[in-house]
Amino acid sequence: xxxxxxxxxxxxxxxxxxxxxxxxxxxxxxxxxxxxxxxxxxxxxxxxxxxxxxxxxxxxxxxxxxxxxxxxxxxxxxxxxxxxxxxxxxxxxxxxxxxxxxxxxxxxxxxxxxxxxxxxxxxxxxxxxxx
Amino acid sequence: xxxxxxxxxxxxxxxxxxxxxxxxxxxxxxxxxxxxxxxxxxxxxxxxxxxxxxxxxxxxxxxxxxxxxxxxxxxxxxxxxxxxxxxxxxxxxxxxxxxxxxxxxxxxxxxxxxxxxxxxxxxxxxxxxxxxxxxxxxxxxxxxxxxxxxxxxxxxxxxxxxxxxxxxxxxxxxxxxxxxxxxxxxxxxxxxxxxxxxxxxxxxxxxxxxxxxxxxxxxxxxxxxxxxxxxxxxxxxxxxxxxxxxxxxxxxxxxxxxxxxxxxxxxxxxxxxxxxxxxxxxxxxxxxxxxxxxxxxxxxxxxxxxxxxxxxxxxxxxxxxxxxxxxxxxxxxxxxxxxxxxxxxxxxxxxxxxxxxxxxxxxxxxxxxxxxxxxxxxxxxxxxxxxxxxxxxxxxxxxxxxxxxxxxxxxxxxxxxxxxxxxxxxxxxxxxxxxxxxxxxxxxxxxxxxxxxxxxxxxxxxxxxxxxxxxxxxxxxxxxxxxxxxxxxxxxxxxxxxxxxxxxxxxxxxxxxxxxxxxxxxxxxxxxxxxxxxxxxxxxxxxxxxxxxxxxxxxxxxxxxxxxxxxxxxxxxxxxxxxxxxxxxxxxxxxxxxxxxxxxxxxxxxxxxxxxxxxxxxxxxxxxxxxxxxxxxxxxxxxxxxxxxxxxx
Numbered sequence: 001x002x003x004x005x006x007x008x009x010x011x012x013x014x015x016x017x018x019x020x021x022x023x024x025x026x027x028x029x030x031x032x033x034x035x036x037x038x039x040x041x042x043x044x045x046x047x048x049x050x051x052x053x054x055x056x057x058x059x060x061x062x063x064x065x066x067x068x069x070x071x072x073x074x075x076x077x078x079x080x081x082x083x084x085x086x087x088x089x090x091x092x093x094x095x096x097x098x099x100x101x102x103x104x105x106x107x108x109x110x111x112x113x114x115x116x117x118x119x120x121x122x123x124x125x126x127x128x129x130x131x
Numbered sequence: 132x133x134x135x136x137x138x139x140x141x142x143x144x145x146x147x148x149x150x151x152x153x154x155x156x157x158x159x160x161x162x163x164x165x166x167x168x169x170x171x172x173x174x175x176x177x178x179x180x181x182x183x184x185x186x187x188x189x190x191x192x193x194x195x196x197x198x199x200x201x202x203x204x205x206x207x208x209x210x211x212x213x214x215x216x217x218x219x220x221x222x223x224x225x226x227x228x229x230x231x232x233x234x235x236x237x238x239x240x241x242x243x244x245x246x247x248x249x250x251x252x253x254x255x256x257x258x259x260x261x262x263x264x265x266x267x268x269x270x271x272x273x274x275x276x277x278x279x280x281x282x283x284x285x286x287x288x289x290x291x292x293x294x295x296x297x298x299x300x301x302x303x304x305x306x307x308x309x310x311x312x313x314x315x316x317x318x319x320x321x322x323x324x325x326x327x328x329x330x331x332x333x334x335x336x337x338x339x340x341x342x343x344x345x346x347x348x349x350x351x352x353x354x355x356x357x358x359x360x361x362x363x364x365x366x367x368x369x370x371x372x373x374x375x376x377x378x379x380x381x382x383x384x385x386x387x388x389x390x391x392x393x394x395x396x397x398x399x400x401x402x403x404x405x406x407x408x409x410x411x412x413x414x415x416x417x418x419x420x421x422x423x424x425x426x427x428x429x430x431x432x433x434x435x436x437x438x439x440x441x442x443x444x445x446x447x448x449x450x451x452x453x454x455x456x457x458x459x460x461x462x463x464x465x466x467x468x469x470x471x472x473x474x475x476x477x478x479x480x481x482x483x484x485x486x487x488x489x490x491x492x493x494x495x496x497x498x499x500x501x502x503x504x505x506x507x508x509x510x511x512x513x514x515x516x517x518x519x520x521x522x523x524x525x526x527x528x529x530x531x532x533x534x535x536x537x538x539x540x541x542x543x544x545x546x547x548x549x550x551x552x553x554x555x556x557x558x559x560x561x562x563x564x565x566x567x568x569x570x571x572x573x574x575x576x577x578x579x580x581x582x583x584x585x586x587x588x589x590x591x592x593x594x595x596x597x598x599x600x601x602x603x604x605x606x607x608x609x610x611x612x613x614x615x616x617x618x619x620x621x622x623x624x625x626x627x628x629x630x631x632x633x634x635x636x637x638x639x640x641x642x643x644x645x646x647x648x649x650x651x652x653x654x655x656x657x658x659x660x661x662x663x664x665x666x667x668x669x670x671x672x673x674x675x676x677x678x679x680x681x682x683x684x685x686x687x688x689x690x691x692x693x694x695x696x697x698x699x700x701x702x703x704x705x706x707x708x709x710x711x712x713x714x715x716x717x718x719x720x721x722x723x724x725x726x727x728x729x730x731x732x733x734x735x736x737x738x739x740x741x742x743x744x745x746x747x748x749x750x751x752x753x754x755x756x757x758x759x760x761x762x763x764x765x766x767x768x769x770x771x772x773x774x775x776x777x778x779x780x
Binding site: 063065086 | 395398399401405407418433576
């Protein structure tokens with residue numbers, strides 16, 4: 001991946017997760033209002049943006065931001081799945097469905113899993129030193 | 132050169148395991164002895180020697196796992212434990228475990244051991260990771276160069292473990308000193324000093340060349356033993372000679388190392404140890420851990436609660452005597468059950484912390500916090516000890532043995548109890564669940580952050596007021612990132628979590644019976660002994676607004692923090708993690724009082740076992756008294772601030 005592409009993906013990840021953070025902060029689209037989760041998603045967004053701030057010539061450092069940022073996004077989606085699972089299980093135990101479309105926070109789950117492909121790519125590039 | 136028998140007399144031999152921190156000593160120890168000691172991917176897991184027995188082909192060998200050390204310099208307590216064992220106990224064989232990916236530093240320790248004694252075996256561990264990184268260890272060449280047996284192993288895959296066992300039960304003959312010489316000047320000094328030491332009959336049991344080298348390195352302890360203090364210091368020159376010798380050995384015995392470029396761990400560390408992002412990521416990780424601890428365990432706690440409720444009803448149904456039914460149902464099942472309900476929280480917390488340890492993230496957290504800690508006159512090593520306190524303050528205090536600066540160690544011991552241990556978690560979940568509902572996870576996260584803030588500020592204050600020492604610089608090798616192994620995680624979680632279950636069956640059971648007795652006699656409710664205790668202290672807590680039940684539970688909580696939950700349940704009726712019960716408390720106090728109570732629980736007097744270990748580690752009751760009074764003062768002050776500020780919000 002060339003320097004310009006990596007900048008694109010860092011920008012993409014940063015903007016996407018900044019949007020998800022705003023979405024969670026205000027509870028706008030398919031999500032409950034959760035300011036604390038929004039802050040955590042915002043930190044994920046910062047990891048990508050700090051990558052753009054690295055010197056263009058230092059592709060390795062930019063890759064490391066993409067690697068950690070995409071992994072963090074993946075972890076956040078797994079976290080959300082676990083939360084959804086425990087809410088479902090709790091509902092099952094009290095014979096009541098506690099799940100709503102907002103509890104699912106689908107934008108976060110889908111984005112996190114989608115961006116995990118970037119993690120695999122960045123990992124491979126680093127392990128093979130293909131910069 | 133000593134004469135050795137062809138085969139080791141198995142019943143008389145002791146084998147010592149040495150190595151740099153985090154090279155896999157404990158894993159090798161477990162593989163040899165079949166033990167299940169906790170293994171973690173960070174330095175300082177072993178702070179005292181552990182013994183086990185290895186049986187192999189009719190041989191029985193005692194294996195001792197020594198704390199990790201970079202040198203035999205004895206500058207910290209764990210280094211001293213390792214060196215004293217080698218010098219005084221004189222084990223039959225010393226196994227030096229090296230890291231295949233970072234053999235240079237491991238060989239530095241090996242050379243020091245070889246300067247002290249013969250009968251040494253070198254184990255090059257993590258050879259699978261070395262191969263993955265693109266280089267090969269030529270063990271035959273290494274063995275030829277060093278003149279000792281060399282075994283390559285992987286504690287993860289089990290490679291080489293059988294060969295190591297076979298090597299141990301065979302002859303391990305090796306020379307007492309390695310085949311390298313220092314400069315002429317150093318050698319001349321060594322000869323002179325050796326002569327002086329030979330003339331001293333009280334030093335007959337020691338190797339005079341080793342003592343001489345240590346004297347030239349200005350080793351304080353050896354200076355005391357020998358009574359010789361030199362004006363000159365050759366420690367730099369001696370270290371350079373050792374490293375030159377190591378480079379020569381590695382040039383012929385390690386192949387392909389030059390292939391490695393920027394590796395995976397370095398790439399991750401660029402972000403994880405970033406000046407700003409590092410701290411933000413640390414906070415985010417802790418938030419996720421505590422949020423999951425609260426969320427995932429919810430349904431599991433409900434299941435246990437249902438089970439215990441059924442048990443209580445079953446016993447209540449066939450016990451006719453009122454007081455006995457009350458004892459069994461409310462005292463024992465209610466008291467112990469109140470704590471058992473939180474077993475899922477505890478196990479999930481330890482599982483999450485286990486993942487952080489196993490992956491190698493925790494030392495990074497210490498590295499990131501080190502910058503902040505240094506300004507507080509503490510090092511990141513103190514923070515690593517404190518992180519252990521999330522599990523138990525006792526192990527946190529024990530781990531301060533790896534801190535070489537005595538003043539820094541005392542400060543770390545004194546502030547470690549402020550770190551929120553797992554025993555306090557049930558109290559948080561119970562009260563936060565009752566008063567804050569869906570925001571309980573955030574409240575718990577706030578308490579954990581507060582515990583770190585108070586710990587750091589206390590360290591600063593104690594340093595300013597009582598100690599003027601400089602912090603030791605954090606020199607720590609960051610371990611490689613590793614995928615957590617399920618077996619290790621299960622072992623880690625079980626080893627840590629089972630103490631909670633053991634406590635439930637011992638201290639908490641006993642305390643529950645005592646609490647029931649005190650709350651039932653001479654008459655239930657406000658006429659009970661428990662009420663008398665609480666009411667006698669009530670005036671002190673008027674500014675905080677706590678009821679006598681809460682005060683009494685705080686008193687009982689000094690035995691073990693979980694007892695606070697048993698007490699509250701006994702006083703306020705059966706609990707419900709979903710917050711539907713303990714309803715009585717909701718009519719008595721406001722949410723800000725509840726938060727203030729949680730803060731008080733977080734910060735007030737350490738539990739009895741922690742106080743005992745403070746006495747043991749500091750050797751003085753004055754630090755125990757200091758810890759009690761200081762923590763009470765801090766708890767009262769911060770809890771009052773929370774109550775007052777909360778009242779305005």
